Amino acid sequence: MYSDKVMDHFSNPRNVGEIENADGVGEVGNAKCGDIMRMYLKIDNDIITDVKFKTFGCGAAVATSSMATELIKGKSVKDALKLTNKAVIEALDGLPPVKVHCSVLAEEAVKAAVKDYYDRNGIENDIESPGCSCTSCCGDCGVEHK
Amino acid sequence: MEKRFVYADNAATTRVKPEVFAKMIPYFTEHYGNPSSIYSIGRDSAVAILHAREKIAQCLNCDPNEIIFTSGGSESDNAAITGIAKKRGKGHIITSKIEHHAVLHTVQALEKEGFEATYLDVDGDGIISLDALRAAIREDTILITIMYANNEIGSIQPIKQIGEIAREHKIPFHTDAVQAAGHLKIDVRAENIDMLSLSAHKFGGPKGTGVLYVKRGINPKNLILGGGQERGKRAGTENIAGIIGTAEALSLTLSHIDEVTPRVTAMRDRLIDGILKNIPYTRLNGGREHRLPGNVNISVEYIEGESLILLLDLNGICASSGSACTTGSLDPSHVLLALGLTHEVAHGSLRLTINDETTDEDIDYILEVLPKVVDRLRAMSPVWENRPDNKNK
Numbered sequence: 001m002y003s004d005k006v007m008d009h010f011s012n013p014r015n016v017g018e019i020e021n022a023d024g025v026g027e028v029g030n031a032k033c034g035d036i037m038r039m040y041l042k043i044d045n046d047i048i049t050d051v052k053f054k055t056f057g058c059g060a061a062v063a064t065s066s067m068a069t070e071l072i073k074g075k076s077v078k079d080a081l082k083l084t085n086k087a088v089i090e091a092l093d094g095l096p097p098v099k100v101h102c103s104v105l106a107e108e109a110v111k112a113a114v115k116d117y118y119d120r121n122g123i124e125n126d127i128e129s130p131g132c133s134c135t136s137c138c139g140d141c142g143v144e145h146k
Numbered sequence: 147m148e149k150r151f152v153y154a155d156n157a158a159t160t161r162v163k164p165e166v167f168a169k170m171i172p173y174f175t176e177h178y179g180n181p182s183s184i185y186s187i188g189r190d191s192a193v194a195i196l197h198a199r200e201k202i203a204q205c206l207n208c209d210p211n212e213i214i215f216t217s218g219g220s221e222s223d224n225a226a227i228t229g230i231a232k233k234r235g236k237g238h239i240i241t242s243k244i245e246h247h248a249v250l251h252t253v254q255a256l257e258k259e260g261f262e263a264t265y266l267d268v269d270g271d272g273i274i275s276l277d278a279l280r281a282a283i284r285e286d287t288i289l290i291t292i293m294y295a296n297n298e299i300g301s302i303q304p305i306k307q308i309g310e311i312a313r314e315h316k317i318p319f320h321t322d323a324v325q326a327a328g329h330l331k332i333d334v335r336a337e338n339i340d341m342l343s344l345s346a347h348k349f350g351g352p353k354g355t356g357v358l359y360v361k362r363g364i365n366p367k368n369l370i371l372g373g374g375q376e377r378g379k380r381a382g383t384e385n386i387a388g389i390i391g392t393a394e395a396l397s398l399t400l401s402h403i404d405e406v407t408p409r410v411t412a413m414r415d416r417l418i419d420g421i422l423k424n425i426p427y428t429r430l431n432g433g434r435e436h437r438l439p440g441n442v443n444i445s446v447e448y449i450e451g452e453s454l455i456l457l458l459d460l461n462g463i464c465a466s467s468g469s470a471c472t473t474g475s476l477d478p479s480h481v482l483l484a485l486g487l488t489h490e491v492a493h494g495s496l497r498l499t500i501n502d503e504t505t506d507e508d509i510d511y512i513l514e515v516l517p518k519v520v521d522r523l524r525a526m527s528p529v530w531e532n533r534p535d536n537k538n539k
Contacts, residue, residue: 007456010453010456011460016525016526017526031489032488032490034450034478034489036528036529054528056448056527056528056529057450057453057471058453058471059453059471060471061453062453
């Protein structure tokens, strides 16, 4: 059962689309598992001025992508890196246990996009995979499972 | 087009037919006697069950004493398969890769207890090979259990021929007919069936009630022990209202089958053709020829099934999918994978199951809504740009 907030973000996802000439793009997940998220960042003076996403996946995958973009829009890049999957889950008023994986993918997508921005600009970074304690995916998503 | 409610998940369950429900009601509040009691209201219940048993026996062309009432399809499958296995003690079971979990998990549990099993492949249409079945038979094969019609893709197996092969080798043949009963004409004698499972809620009857037909002389060991109900073959006070509802629903639906089958098949084909024509990158899962009249199963590439189901629901359409997210497991539907679909394509499957209550307006509505919903999901899908004919790639 999805919360009303998950259903709201699924049926009216925020920030769907692409950004031309984005400053950072990150893609995580795998079609074999059934979910792929791609996140685009526009960054100005270390502030995320715009963010867009495209997601192939279930209701929770769309809702967590949408919520993650909301949570990092207007924030500094450093703050965006602090986004956790737990924060996404809380902001959505919870997720069914089998969908926790989707929130981890959303966190991963943000981190991958920031890493791309850092790498393009020659900024050293040690962005790590957050790891996932989910029990609901096939393991091909590229996310480290704890 | 105005939003409407379209229930297109009749393989999951059906609405109880009002005339069936009406026949059930008195057995809750008036004729509530225990059929095992000797006073009159108990005897009334026993007589009602007797008539229901006769009605069902007539529908299946068997003897009333070959009918055992159960709690539904899963119990019937368990009772038949485990019952034969426990009777024989050891041996080999032949089944298929596309069985319902009530069969698959039962056979797998028996494997853990030392039984052996062969899971027959299916072809692209979802049908087993009779040659492969013959080749799989061993000296110690104790049971063949092959479903009559598949719950996901609606493929109908060559039941009569399977039964013939089983008879030649003197192996009991069980079929899970949960999706077939009420939708196809079944004749257990002519089709060489030794055991058959059915469930009332798939054809306008109530949930929680089903039937196991067991041919005389087969005698699987009892699954549920206790009192002597069902001639000592299945303990537990009878679900009288459920039994009445099962008998009424089955005889009612079969009485209209000659009129309903062509009508529902025509709606099914219009739905399939409309989807395949109007939505690119879709494919029909399972063949057309040996297919249940009400089953449509389509893979919609580049999108995921659960989000498709949720968006259809927001538009009033109830459907289902075989994606991993909807199967609640790590993998998409085992049936779609057995057909040879990749995980990616199986994740985007959509099952629409219609029946005699479906109208042409319902079909129009689905055909109107579905392309829009698919477009919307594809527009936000990062894999959609990978499609072969994308000019902006």
